[in-house]
Amino acid sequence: MAVETQLPYDKQYITEYSDKRNEPNWFKDIRLKGLELSEELPMPVVKKTRIRNWNFTNFKHDVAGEKISSFDELPERIRALLDEDSDNNNLIIVRNNDVAYASLEDSLKDQGVIFTDIFTAMNEHSDLVQKHFMQEGVKVDENKMTARHAALLNSGIFLYVPKKVVVEQPIQVIFWQEDQEAAFFNHVLLVAEEQSEVTYVENYVSENDEEETVANIVSEVFAHDASKVSYGAVDHFAKGTTSYVNRRGTVGRDATLEWALGQMNDGNTISENITNLMGENALSHAKAVSVGRGNQAQDFTANIRHFGKASEGYILQHGVMKDQSSAIFNGIGKIEHGASKSNAEQESRVLMLSEGARGDANPILLIDEDDVTAGHAASVGRVDPLQLFYLMSRGISQHEAERLVIHGFLDPVVREIPIKTVQKQLREVIEGKVN
Amino acid sequence: MAASTLEIKNLHVQIEGEEILKGVNLTIRGGEFHAVMGPNGTGKSTLASAIMGHPKFEITEGEVFLDGENVLEMEVDERAQAGLFLAMQYPSEISGVTNSDFLRSSINAHREEGDEIPLMKFIKEMDGAMDDLEIDKNMAQRYLNEGFSGGEKKRNEILQLMMLKPAIAILDEIDSGLDIDALKVVANGINKMRNEEFGCLIITHYQRLLDYITPDHVHVMMQGRVVKSGGPELAHRLEAEGYDWIKEELGIDDETVGQKA
Ligand SMILES: Nc1ncnc2c1ncn2[C@@H]1O[C@H](COP(=O)(O)OP(=O)(O)OP(=O)(O)O)[C@@H](O)[C@H]1O
Ligand SMILES: [Mg+2]
Numbered sequence: 009m010a011v012e013t014q015l016p017y018d019k020q021y022i023t024e025y026s027d028k029r030n031e032p033n034w035f036k037d038i039r040l041k042g043l044e045l046s047e048e049l050p051m052p053v054v055k056k057t058r059i060r061n062w063n064f065t066n067f068k069h070d071v072a073g074e075k076i077s078s079f080d081e082l083p084e085r086i087r088a089l090l091d092e093d094s095d096n097n098n099l100i101i102v103r104n105n106d107v108a109y110a111s112l113e114d115s116l117k118d119q120g121v122i123f124t125d126i127f128t129a130m131n132e133h134s135d136l137v138q139k140h141f142m143q144e145g146v147k148v149d150e151n152k153m154t155a156r157h158a159a160l161l162n163s164g165i166f167l168y169v170p171k172k173v174v175v176e177q178p179i180q181v182i183f184w185q186e187d188q189e190a191a192f193f194n195h196v197l198l199v200a201e202e203q204s205e206v207t208y209v210e211n212y213v214s215e216n217d218e219e220e221t222v223a224n225i226v227s228e229v230f231a232h233d234a235s236k237v238s239y240g241a242v243d244h245f246a247k248g249t250t251s252y253v254n255r256r257g258t259v260g261r262d263a264t265l266e267w268a269l270g271q272m273n274d275g276n277t278i279s280e281n282i283t284n285l286m287g288e289n290a291l292s293h294a295k296a297v298s299v300g301r302g303n304q305a306q307d308f309t310a311n312i313r314h315f316g317k318a319s320e321g322y323i324l325q326h327g328v329m330k331d332q333s334s335a336i337f338n339g340i341g342k343i344e345h346g347a348s349k350s351n352a353e354q355e356s357r358v359l360m361l362s363e364g365a366r367g368d369a370n371p372i373l374l375i376d377e378d379d380v381t382a383g384h385a386a387s388v389g390r391v392d393p394l395q396l397f398y399l400m401s402r403g404i405s406q407h408e409a410e411r412l413v414i415h416g417f418l419d420p421v422v423r424e425i426p427i428k429t430v431q432k433q434l435r436e437v438i439e440g441k442v443n
Numbered sequence: 444m445a446a447s448t449l450e451i452k453n454l455h456v457q458i459e460g461e462e463i464l465k466g467v468n469l470t471i472r473g474g475e476f477h478a479v480m481g482p483n484g485t486g487k488s489t490l491a492s493a494i495m496g497h498p499k500f501e502i503t504e505g506e507v508f509l510d511g512e513n514v515l516e517m518e519v520d521e522r523a524q525a526g527l528f529l530a531m532q533y534p535s536e537i538s539g540v541t542n543s544d545f546l547r548s549s550i551n552a553h554r555e556e557g558d559e560i561p562l563m564k565f566i567k568e569m570d571g572a573m574d575d576l577e578i579d580k581n582m583a584q585r586y587l588n589e590g591f592s593g594g595e596k597k598r599n600e601i602l603q604l605m606m607l608k609p610a611i612a613i614l615d616e617i618d619s620g621l622d623i624d625a626l627k628v629v630a631n632g633i634n635k636m637r638n639e640e641f642g643c644l645i646i647t648h649y650q651r652l653l654d655y656i657t658p659d660h661v662h663v664m665m666q667g668r669v670v671k672s673g674g675p676e677l678a679h680r681l682e683a684e685g686y687d688w689i690k691e692e693l694g695i696d697d698e699t700v701g702q703k704a
Contacts, residue, residue: 393498398535399545401495402603403523403552412548416539416586 015065015156019043022159025070029127032134038141042148042158052151052252054278056336056368057307062276063250064153067191067221069160073103073184089182089211091429098123098179104190105162119173126164126195137166140199145228145256153252153278157193157224164195169204169235178207178427185214185245189221196227200235202260207426209240211433216248217274223251233260233287240426242270242434243279247302253279261287261316268424270434271298271308272441280309285319285350296325297421297434299441300333300365310354311340314347314380323354326418328442329365337369339384345376352382359417360390361410361442414442446473446640447510447526447610449494454505456486456493456667463489463700465667466505471611474639478653478678479646481664482686484699487646488532490664491615495529496522509611524553526610530600530617532646536588542599543569543583546606553607572605575635577628593620601632611642618652630655650682663689665698 022043026036051059079087079096090096098116100123101109112123122133130137142148148158165181185192192212200206212223223245231237237257245251251273257265271279283292294310312321323339341352352375358367371384391413399409415422418438425431449471456464464486471477479487493500494507496519507514509525517525537545546569551559560568573580576598588596597617604612614633618626633643633656645658653661653675661677662669663686671677671689680688690698 392535395535395537397496397498397519398531399537400519401523401529401531402545402549402607403520404548405520405552406518408548408552409520412540412545413537416537419539 014047015160017043017069017160030131031127032130034134034138035130038148038158039161040159042155045149045155046152046159049149049152049155052153052278052280054307057305057334059276059278063220064222068187068189069162069191071104071187071190073106073108073186075106076101076108086182086184086213089213089430089433091178091180091427093428094177096180098177099181100125100165101182101184102163102165103184104187108184113177116175120170121173121175122166122168123179124166126161126166126197129166133166133168136168136199137197140197140228140230141195142226142228145230145258146226146254153224154226154254157195157226160193160224161195162191162193164197167196167198167206167208169200169206171201172203174205175207178209180427181210183210183212185212185216185221185223185249188214188216188219188248191221192223192225194223194225198227198229198237198239200231200237202232203234205236207238207240209425209427209430211241211430212243212245214246214249216246218248220248220250223249223253225251225253227255229255229257229265231257231259231263231265234262235260236264238266238268238426240268240424240430242425242430242437243273244437245273245275247274247304249273249275251275251277251279253277255281257283257292259283259285259287259290259292262289263287264291266424267292267294267296268421268426269296270422270425270437271296271306272434272437273306274302274304276304277306279306280311282309282311282313283321285312285314285316285321287316288318290316290319292320293322293324295421295424297418298325298327298335299418299438300327300329300335301331301441303332305333306335307338308335309338309340311338311342312352314343314350314352316350317347318349319347320351321353323356324420325356326421327358327367328361328414328417329358329367330361330442332364334366335368337367338372339370339386340372340374341382341384342374343377343380343382347377348379350377350380352380353384355385357386357417358388359414360388361414411442414438447642448472449527449611449642450508451494452506452508454490454493454507455503456489457501457503458489458499462503463667464493465700467668469662469669471642471644473610473642475642475660476637476656476658477644477660477662478658479644479662479664480648480678480681482698485664486667486700487664488615491529491613491644491646494613495519495527520552523609528604528607528609528612530604530612530614532615532619534588534596534600536586536591538586538589540587541584542587545587546603549603549607568606572602575605576602576632578602594622594625597621598625598629601629605632605636608636610640611644612636613644613646615646616648617645618647618649626652627655650678653678665689665695667700670695
């Protein structure tokens with residue numbers, strides 16, 4: 009298979025695309041810079057996973073999606089993602105590259121909360137978006153994928169919570185890749201101002217087992233001083249989608265950022281989650297679960313960098329590998345000089361269910377400061393026969409016993425997903441993947 | 444349900460090529476309590492685990508029957524469903540699986556599909572048994588045995604026993620690690636199970652458990668077999684005099700399984 013590494017899109021295409029969307033000039037400039045850089049920059053560094061033959065260039069870039077007027081128009085598997093415990097008042101459904109449904113409670117609007125697609129946001133709140141978009145968080149020139157992301161961005165969300173506003177209900181976005189070849193160059197920009205609180209959950213779904221396409225996703229989260237952000241995600245792209253996912257957090261003084269990521273893609277995936285603890289007492293938990301199956305290859309990185317004094321970072325990643333799947337779990341805790349009294353902990357565990365599966369955990373601690381605490385634990389293993397014996401000695405079948413052990417292994421992360429319905433749905437995805 | 448009978452006939456067991464049980468014979472009938480005693484390393488846990496189907500042990504000779512059914516041909520879960528139960532000396536810890544989910548799965552595994560125990564009934568039974576065993580209620584939502592103290596693990600084994608109500612139970616050192624009060628509580632729990640149908644094999648090192656649970660029969664294991672059997676008085680004599688007199692009587696120098704008889 010001959011694999012193209014350069015995109016079939018040029019300056020003219022990008023300019024026209026931007027004009028069609030009525031984008032501000034500053035944004036068009038970012039796109040054009042991204043296009044230029046995407047040709048010269050290297051791919052992101054992925055050790056131990058061969059990405060040379062992955063499809064990064066074959067996709068449809070601009071695919072419309074129909075609006076819906078009622079949830080009844082949604083297929084069952086999308087409807088199943090809706091929060092049963094709420095009226096779904098704070099929800100956006102993105103269908104291919106358009107918004108199919110959008111709603112935000114009036115009381116939140118009145119308090120200044122902004123929750124809208126990114127194109128609307130860059131027109132209506134140009135300054136706010138410009139200030140945060142690919143500046144301090146993910147940069148356009150990091151690698152070929154981030155540059156390409158900037159150039160081809162075709163959907164996205166802006167969520168803004170003003171100072172001291174506490175959003176009680178979770179905010180949810182469903183990204184539905186309905187067209188089997190539609191690509192997501194999707195950007196999530198979440199800004200929580202000082203002392204605000206918000207819980208955000210996103211679902212990515214597609215069904216393209218045969219057709220090829222790509223997902224290039226960048227999330228930037230700004231948890232400003234003393235804010236609390238909880239970010240949950242269930243990534244569930246089908247086999248045909250090659251995914252590049254880059255979720256980045258910037259955490260201020262006394263602020264907290266909690267990640268709970270269900271990395272359930274069925275296609276080849278590079279997923280990195282970096283959190284910069286900038287302020288004193290900044291805190292982050294980065295929790296992630298993954299299940300690999302079939303022939304998919306995946307590379308996961310959870311990285312917390314400590315800049316602020318007494319900042320705390322906890323990485324927890326658990327992966328289950330079956331069939332011929334392979335995955336690398338990199339865990340990186342970095343304490344910069346000056347970040348004294350900080351604590352960097354990480355735990356990576358991989359459970360392999362078949363002879364052909366391959367899993368690897370790479371714990372790394374990089375410490376440039378004396379007065380800190382840090383620790384790591386990593387393991388790669390198989391289901392413990394004594395655990396199965398114990399469960400089966402109570403009458404539980406081998407199949408059920410294995411199920412319990414696997415779900416149990418992933419549960420520490422699953423139960424952290426902020427919306428109960430999404431938790432339940434993640435459990436079902438896991439069930440479907442491990443059975 | 445009529446009383447069950449567990450028959451162990453000439454059982455030989457190997458682990459990694461080494462023979463550990465060298466011909467054990469024992470019959471436990473419903474309604475009977477048997478105690479198995481014996482010095483460390485004489486094959487007591489091996490006997491218990493082999494009956495239940497521990498993956499590491501290989502049966503090289505002999506038979507085990509439960510009501511005439513060949514236990515050794517059954518999978519581990521089938522043995523449990525047939526009515527066997529083993530309270531383990533060292534129960535496994537299983538992260539992410541709550542005690543209560545595990546218990547409910549276990550109970551449902553003993554029932555037909557479509558006839559699962561109603562949630563409220565389950566909770567009521569579990570609460571009742573936890574009260575009997577003076578187990579803190581929040582243990583139900585904790586992960587199975589994870590971080591449990593030694594004594595908590597033992598109580599949790601008996602909790603499972605009380606909820607699963609097997610025909611024949613084997614309790615491997617259920618008293619080790621228990622303080623005096625806990626010992627009484629656990630013994631009470633086991634005594635509550637006592638009826639004409641329930642048979643029990645209790646492996647223990649100490650008379651103090653047998654002070655609360657009086658056995659009908661006492662057996663002593665050495666060198667991988669049962670070398671002496673008697674009534675409750677045998678346990679009293681062991682408590683008072685130790686094992687030397689038996690070794691002398693039988694001409695045994697080294698009681699562990701490594702020795703050829
Ligand atoms: N998994 C194993 N691997 C290797 N040897 C084993 C294993 N299990 C048991 N053995 C050996 O078999 C012998 C009998 O062990 P067993 O656990 O049955 O003794 P026990 O009578 O229960 O002792 P204790 O009173 O200390 O619990 C010992 O020598 C022990 O080391
Ligand atoms: Mg033992």
